[in-house]
Amino acid sequence: HTRKTTPGLRRLEQYAVRVGGGVNNRASLADAVLWKDNHWAMLVAARATLANALATVPPGVLVMVEVENEAQLDEALAAGVRHLLADNQPPARVAAWVRQAGPGVTIQASGGITPETARAYAEAGATLISIGALTHSAPAAAVRLEIAVKS
Numbered sequence: 804h805t806r807k808t809t810p811g812l813r814r815l816e817q818y819a820v821r822v823g824g825g826v827n828n829r830a831s832l833a834d835a836v837l838w839k840d841n842h843w844a845m846l847v848a849a850r851a852t853l854a855n856a857l858a859t860v861p862p863g864v865l866v867m868v869e870v871e872n873e874a875q876l877d878e879a880l881a882a883g884v885r886h887l888l889a890d891n892q893p894p895a896r897v898a899a900w901v902r903q904a905g906p907g908v909t910i911q912a913s914g915g916i917t918p919e920t921a922r923a924y925a926e927a928g929a930t931l932i933s934i935g936a937l938t939h940s941a942p943a944a945a946v947r948l949e950i951a952v953k954s
Contacts, residue, residue, distance in 0.1 A: 835866065836864060840871065842856070853878045854882040857884070866885075867886045867911070868888065869888040869889075869890050871892075876900055885909060886909040887909065887910050887911065889912050890913050892912065897929050898927035912931070913935070
């Protein structure tokens with residue numbers, strides 16, 4: 804929720820999500836390590852492993868790893884990652900990954916999920932479901948101020 808919020812209004816938009824019953828992913832980039840597709844590409848180029856890369860993360864810092872395929876899922880689980888981000892995956896694949904990861908691993912479904920499709924991800928066993936539209940697609944409220952001058 805750092806890229807998809809309005810600069811200057813980020814805290815208010817995140818507050819609105821919480822008031823509406825949602826949970827914010829991260830308030831800022833400093834809140835957690837988020838390992839995404841570009842980071843996976845870097846690993847391949849460096850011929851390194853995810854475990855090597857994450858060895859420098861200080862204890863207690865949340866690590867979230869985006870996985871796009873079974874090989875990445877296997878490597879993330881082998882590295883001890885406890886929070887996986889299944890981005891743009893169908894509910895059936897999320898269900899399979901939930902079974903493979905086992906208890907104690909958070910599986911967060913995200914990417915293109917709408918309020919209408921969220922139930923399928925919940926039924927698939929996703930621990931968390933990200934609906935970016937809550938922050939980046941909410942319609943603007945029509946607010947106006949009229950000042951009357953008394954004569």
